Amino acid sequence: MTRPGALAPVAVRILSCPTYLSVVRAATERFCVAVGFDSKSAQQIGLALDEALANVIKHGYEGRQDQPIHIEFQLLPAGGDGEGAGQMRICVRDFGRQVDTSQIVSRDLDDIRPGGLGVHIMRSVMDEVSFRRRGLTGMELEMIKQVRPAERDAERACDGAAEQQEPTA
Amino acid sequence: MSDSDAQVVFQVSRHPAKGGETVVVSIRGDVDLVESPEVRRRLLELANGKPARLVVDLAGVGYMDSSGVASLVEALQRVRSYQGTLVLAAPTPRVRSIFEIARLDTIFQIVATREEALGA
Numbered sequence: 023m024t025r026p027g028a029l030a031p032v033a034v035r036i037l038s039c040p041t042y043l044s045v046v047r048a049a050t051e052r053f054c055v056a057v058g059f060d061s062k063s064a065q066q067i068g069l070a071l072d073e074a075l076a077n078v079i080k081h082g083y084e085g086r087q088d089q090p091i092h093i094e095f096q097l098l099p100a101g102g103d104g105e106g107a108g109q110m111r112i113c114v115r116d117f118g119r120q121v122d123t124s125q126i127v128s129r130d131l132d133d134i135r136p137g138g139l140g141v142h143i144m145r146s147v148m149d150e151v152s153f154r155r156r157g158l159t160g161m162e163l164e165m166i167k168q169v170r171p172a173e174r175d176a177e178r179a180c181d182g183a184a185e186q187q188e189p190t191a
Numbered sequence: 192m193s194d195s196d197a198q199v200v201f202q203v204s205r206h207p208a209k210g211g212e213t214v215v216v217s218i219r220g221d222v223d224l225v226e227s228p229e230v231r232r233r234l235l236e237l238a239n240g241k242p243a244r245l246v247v248d249l250a251g252v253g254y255m256d257s258s259g260v261a262s263l264v265e266a267l268q269r270v271r272s273y274q275g276t277l278v279l280a281a282p283t284p285r286v287r288s289i290f291e292i293a294r295l296d297t298i299f300q301i302v303a304t305r306e307e308a309l310g311a
Binding site for chain 1: 221223224225254256257258260261262264265268284285288289292293294295298
């Protein structure tokens with residue numbers, strides 16, 4: 023498959039109903055594989071986004087299941103020389119309750135108790151996670167993950183092997 | 192990718208043993224925000240029966256998020272409250288990875304097969 027250097031953003035809009043989480047997970051994983059992540063990384067990115075959406079539903083919308091959530095996926099290009107890996111950027115926007123972003127922290131994992139793992143999971147899986155308030159209403163979450171060079175090396179190795187097998191004129 | 196159209200399915204079996212009964216609950220499906228409340232309810236219901244060992248067979252769980260993990264943590268706390276044992280059996284690599292990310296893989300007893308769990 024030819025990996026795109028950059029992609030126009032893919033926008034997904036859902037209501038804050040937990041039933042849609044599996045749909046978004048599936049789409050996320052497919053998109054991640056298409057842009058060059060291995061399947062394990064794609065699954066973990068799907069998990070990170072699932073956690074983000076669950077937090078929006080539970081905290082941003084306080085359990086309401088009829089509110090909008092906008093998700094945007096974008097592959098940002100590699101460097102100008104084509105070398106180096108691109109970046110996957112995922113943006114989640116909601117129109118719910120605003121919180122002080124300094125309060126959005128990973129909790130102490132030594133405190134064994136149910137709940138509160140979502141932010142930790144997001145920060146463990148993604149390279150960058152940032153929250154900001156959107157105007158007067160809602161929050162915006164941005165998560166970025168580098169497409170690892172090892173995945174690009176594997177692609178070049180496959181291309182090189184294919185060229186060696188080509189019959190010469 | 193796992194098929195999450197079906198609701199989570201539970202199958203419970205009971206095994207008398209020296210030292211007390213072992214209850215095995217096999218869970219099949221995706222355990223996310225939709226299904227975790229029912230998983231929590233079922234696990235706590237079983238734990239309230241105070242089996243000596245509660246085995247949660249995860250071989251049929253294709254996906255789990257932190258809400259599913261929270262259900263298992265609550266069940267673990269309930270079982271420990273009466274000095275029982277909770278064992279997680281046969282998690283897929285995908286499910287196991289969330290326990291590793293949350294650093295709960297050293298808190299839970301996790302074994303590779305249901306048979307190992309019965310002998311644990």
